Amino acid sequence: xxxxxxxxxxxxxxxxxxxxxxxxxxxxxxxxxxxxxxxxxxxxxxxxxxxxxxxxxxxxxxxxxxxxxxxxxxxxxxxxxxxxxxxxxxxxxxxxxxxxxxxxxxxxxxxxxxxxxxxxxxxxxxxxxxxxxxxxxxxxxxxxxxxxxxxxxxxxxxxxxxxxxxxxxxxxxxxxxxxxxxxxxxxxxxxxxxxxxxxxxxxxxxxxxxxxxxxxxxxxxxxxxxxxxxxxxxxxxxxxxxxxxxxxxxxxxxxxxxxxxxxxxxxxxxxxxxxxxxxxxxxxxxxxxxxxxxxxxxxxxxxxxxxxxxxxxxxxxxxxxxxxxxxxxxxxxxxxxxxxxxxxxxxxxxxxxxxxxxxxxxxxxxxxxxxxxxxxxxxxxxxxxxxxxxxxxxxxxxxxxxxxxxxxxxxxxxxxxxxxxxxxxxxxxxxxxxxxxxxxxxxxxxxxxxxxxxxxxxxxxxxxxxxxxxxxxxxxxxxxxxxxxxxxxxxxxxxxxxxxxxxxxxxxxxxxxxxxxxxxxxxxxxxxxxxxxxxxxxxxxxxxxxxxxxxxxxxxxxxxxxxxxxxxxxxxxxxxxxxxxxxx
Numbered sequence: 365x366x367x368x369x370x371x372x373x374x375x376x377x378x379x380x381x382x383x384x385x386x387x388x389x390x391x392x393x394x395x396x397x398x399x400x401x402x403x404x405x406x407x408x409x410x411x412x413x414x415x416x417x418x419x420x421x422x423x424x425x426x427x428x429x430x431x432x433x434x435x436x437x438x439x440x441x442x443x444x445x446x447x448x449x450x451x452x453x454x455x456x457x458x459x460x461x462x463x464x465x466x467x468x469x470x471x472x473x474x475x476x477x478x479x480x481x482x483x484x485x486x487x488x489x490x491x492x493x494x495x496x497x498x499x500x501x502x503x504x505x506x507x508x509x510x511x512x513x514x515x516x517x518x519x520x521x522x523x524x525x526x527x528x529x530x531x532x533x534x535x536x537x538x539x540x541x542x543x544x545x546x547x548x549x550x551x552x553x554x555x556x557x558x559x560x561x562x563x564x565x566x567x568x569x570x571x572x573x574x575x576x577x578x579x580x581x582x583x584x585x586x587x588x589x590x591x592x593x594x595x596x597x598x599x600x601x602x603x604x605x606x607x608x609x610x611x612x613x614x615x616x617x618x619x620x621x622x623x624x625x626x627x628x629x630x631x632x633x634x635x636x637x638x639x640x641x642x643x644x645x646x647x648x649x650x651x652x653x654x655x656x657x658x659x660x661x662x663x664x665x666x667x668x669x670x671x672x673x674x675x676x677x678x679x680x681x682x683x684x685x686x687x688x689x690x691x692x693x694x695x696x697x698x699x700x701x702x703x704x705x706x707x708x709x710x711x712x713x714x715x716x717x718x719x720x721x722x723x724x725x726x727x728x729x730x731x732x733x734x735x736x737x738x739x740x741x742x743x744x745x746x747x748x749x750x751x752x753x754x755x756x757x758x759x760x761x762x763x764x765x766x767x768x769x770x771x772x773x774x775x776x777x778x779x780x781x782x783x784x785x786x787x788x789x790x791x792x793x794x795x796x797x798x799x800x801x802x803x804x805x806x807x808x809x810x811x812x813x814x815x816x817x818x819x820x821x822x823x824x825x826x827x828x829x830x831x832x833x834x835x836x837x838x839x840x841x842x843x844x845x846x847x848x849x850x851x852x853x854x855x856x857x858x859x860x861x862x863x864x865x866x867x868x869x870x871x872x873x874x875x876x877x878x879x880x881x882x883x884x885x886x887x888x889x890x891x892x893x894x895x896x897x898x899x900x901x902x903x904x905x906x907x908x909x910x911x912x913x914x915x916x917x918x919x920x921x922x923x924x925x926x927x928x929x930x931x932x933x934x935x936x937x938x939x940x941x942x943x944x945x946x947x948x
Contacts, residue, residue, distance in 0.1 A: 376408035382437030383547040404546040417508035420499040452659035571942040574928035589745035590810035600817030612770040618798040627854040629865030636847040637822040641696035646870035676706035678747035689751040690726040728796040755789035764788040779825040817850030872896040
C-alpha cells in the first residue's frame, strides 16, 4: 500500500513535465516550490490509493493512476498549445464528447500512438493482474475511509487547506496559477470555482436597485415584423488585420463591400481560439463571461432551467424561433440548452440530408441552404440563429485542393500552410454571405441579417510569427484587444442608413438588434443598453470605456454599474429569478 502511494506521488513529478516547456523548467519548479510539489504528490497519492481501494491490486492501481495522470497531462498540454488556456476540472467531466468528436482531426496520426499506448498498458495490466497480490477487504475498506475523509476535508475548497502554508490561488491568471502551483494542484484549486458565489448583499432590494426605475417593455410589436437572421460564422476574423502579410487577393470581398454599404462594427467575443458556446451564451442571454469562473462553459454547467433569452423576446412578439447548426445536436449540449432558451425548433446535422463536406467539416453552403429552407417554410415572422462549422480548426496542409487567396509573407512553411487553409475556409464563409444577401435582396418583406464571428481561429504560430502576440499564454492589453475582435455586419433591405456601430461586447448585440428591428425588449435588455453606452466592451481581462480606452478593469466611477450587472446576471442564472418577477 505504501509503495503504491509513493510511486503514484513520484509520478506526479514526471507528469508535471506536461505543464512546463522543458525538463529543466520542471526541476527548477521542484527546487523553488517544494510545498506545491508536495501537494501535487499528495493528490497523486490519493488517486493511487483510491484505485487501490477499488481494485485491491497494487500494480494495476499504480498503472491505472499513472495512465490517468498522463492522459490529464497530455490534454492539458494540448489545450494550452491550441488555446493558451489550461485544463479545468469541468473540461474532464463535461466536455469529453466534444473532445472525442474533435480528436481525430486535432491529432491526426496520434490515433496510432494512442492505440499503441493502450495496447501496451493493457498488456502490462494483464501481467500485473497475475503478478500483483490482492489486498484484503479489511485493508481496502480502511484505505477507502482514509481517501474519502481526506477528500471530504479538502474538496471543493482546497485553497483553505493550502493558503495557510503560503500557496496562493492565482485565479485571475490561470496559466500562472498552474505554473506556480503545479498541474494537479491547479486543477484542484479550480474545483471551488465551480461553486459560484452570490454577489455581496444579493436580495430583492439589490435586484430592484440594479434594474432601476425602467418601465417594462411595450407588450406587442406594431407594424410588419421583419425576418431576423443571426449567422454566427465559425472562427471568422478579418485576416487583413494581420501585420507582415501582404494580400494579393481580398479574402473577404463580400464582407468588406457590405461593411461600407450597411451597418458594421467590431464584435468582442469573450473567447479566442475556441469556446463557441460562450459567445452564443453572451449573444442569446445578454450575460457576460467576465463574471463567471475562468474556463467555465455555462451551456454545460449552469443552464439547467428555462432562462430569458433573445429568442424568447422575439417569440413573445409572435415569431417562430429556430436554431440551425451544421453539426451534431448534442455538441455543447445545444439540444437541451436551446429548449431552455425558448427556441421552438432546433435543426442539427442529424436532421439534414447527407452532410456535404468542404474540407473536413460540413460546408457553409449547407447552412445557407437550411436558412433559406426555414425561411420558405415559415408560417409567421422568423427569428433564426444559425451556427456554421466549416472553418473550424485544425488548419492542416492540403485541407482544400484549391487556394483562392494569395498572399506574401515571411511565415515558415507550417504557419503558411495553416494560414492558407484558414483563408480558404474564411473565403467560403464570405461566399455564403454573398449567397444569403443575394437571395434576401429579392424578398419584398423587411429582413435583417446579422453576420459575425464567434472567435478568432486557433492560429498561434501565425499570430506569433506576424508579431500579433508574443505569448498566447500571457497576452498584454494590446494583444488581448487584437485577440478579441471579430467583424460584425448587419445587412438589411430596409431604409436603415449605413453607419458604424463601433466596438461592442457580444453581450450587447441583442439590445442593438432589438432597437434596430423595433422589437420590445425587457428591463434587463434596457439595462444592458445603459451598460453599453458606458462600457461598450467588457470581456474577461479587457474593458473599454465610452472613449475607447482599454484597461483590465472599469474606472472606479463605473464599478457600481459592473456590480449591478453581476447582481442581475447571478439572479437569473443561480438566484431566485427576481428579475423575471420585477418585469412581471
